[in-house]
Amino acid sequence: MSVLVLTLVIAVPVSYAVARMRGVVTTSMMVMLTVVQLLPAIAISIPMFVMFRQVELINTYISIIIADVSVTLPFAVILLRPYFRQFPYEVEEAAKLDGLGPVKTILKIIIPTIRPGIIMISSFAFLMAWGEFxxxxxxxxxxxxxxxxxxxxxxxxxxxxxxNDLMAVATIIALPVLIIFIALQRYIVAGLAGGATKG
Structure with a gap:
């Protein structure tokens, strides 16, 4: 759950910034995020082990959370960016005229509008963190x-x-994932369909 919360807290403002920025910086950032997403976990785990050992974070929850977020965060930013790009800038301008700052605009206007995308990202981030090995x-x-x-x-x-024990533990591991996807199925499908049509 901590991986999911941390991913959303970072991914939402970063996705918004990347969607609103233009130029070489944005393109370079998206290329970097895509490259990080394509790297296999084993290629990242050894450097992370060395880094966390130097700061004495091996065998702590913090190290596993940070490592999981390094995988879920690029994925979340890449998929959330089209939702923010599609959101009309005129609505943000109207919110500014009403006295809302950027943070309140994102929280009170944009996020409720792109809720299927947020739920879809949350589901996949949870799934990636839950199955991390x-x-x-x-x-x-x-x-x-x-x-x-x-x-x-x-x-x-x-x-x-x-x-016997293997199948029992595998069932326990699979149950939360099945329950979440059954409960949020319509939001996940709506999020995937909406993201596919957004540029």
Whole structure:
């Protein structure tokens, strides 16, 4: 949940800024975010391990949260940017005339309008963080910190697999994802369809 909240808190203003800015800076930022999104997790996990070890953050929740946000944040910014670009600038100008600042305009006017996109991004960010395995295995060795995905891996041994426990844990891991997607299905579909038609 902390990964989801942190992703939205950073992604919403960044997406808004990138959508409203024009020029080489915006293009360079989008290229950089796309490249980061394309990098495999294993290529990022080792440098992160070295960096977090230097600041003594190995085996902490903070290191796993930061690592997960580094994956979900570029994804969220790339998908949210078209929603902000599509939002009429004239409405923002009218909000300024009514005395609303940029933050209140985003919170009270823009976000309620692009709610399907926000819910869609939130769902996928939660799914990506919930199923994360590489960072959790690399940045933590203590079982009380490691998420369920790592616990699932421990049930697969070199000489055999405990299938009963494996299936039970896999079901527990899958249930929250299924419940969220069933509950938010119409918002996710609306968000994906809306994002596909926005430039």
């Amino acid at each position: 590489t960072f959790a295995l690399t940045l933590s060795t203590r079982q009380e910190i490691q998420p369920l995905t790592v616990a699932l891996n421990r049930l697969i041994g070199q000489y055999g697999t405990n299938w």
